[in-house]
Amino acid sequence: MYGLTVRWSLAQAPEGVDAELREYVHGTSLARFSEMDGLRFKTWRTRPGEWFEGTYVFETAQARDEFAESFAATAADSPGSRMIGSPPILQETFDVVAVAEGKAGFAAGPGPDPA
Template identity: 35%
Template structure:
């Protein structure tokens, strides 16, 4: 298994965390749901430092080398300031209450709340 971590500083970009959330809802989450060999992708944001990033968990190094259906580079306008790949030493799953992992997070919580209001 392989893990990749990427971080962008949005302060030198025309994008915001809110605009990137819209990109997740409208395009990116669905596109990454179809990527062969991708076990998990989690998008991250840090409003205090205006950073945007992701953690990807791959079944293999080969899977991690494929072209990805991402327009983040195009939208943000520059490569990530941090991009590292790692070998995975071990994995586990803890106890949890939320059965469905897909479509969780702020990008979808805000949509659900606005649709219920």
């Protein structure tokens, strides 16, 4: 499996961007990426007020590399960049050594809402 990480800094992002990003992911992005050819899974991660990140795992290096190239060309105008007010600070590829599914099982869908 072949991975890609895209990270944005939230250090200078507008107030409320964390909630806006969460709403966008739950309302739009989940459905879009759930149907993406060649994608095994995508995880959205955040440290509110610090960074927001998409981590993608693809079936093949070709699928990953094609997506990475396409995204890099439009990253500055992506929905995340528009909400955050700046382009990603990091886009890097990696190889996935292994994935373990624990006894709790794999769960797709939105994560918990912040308290």
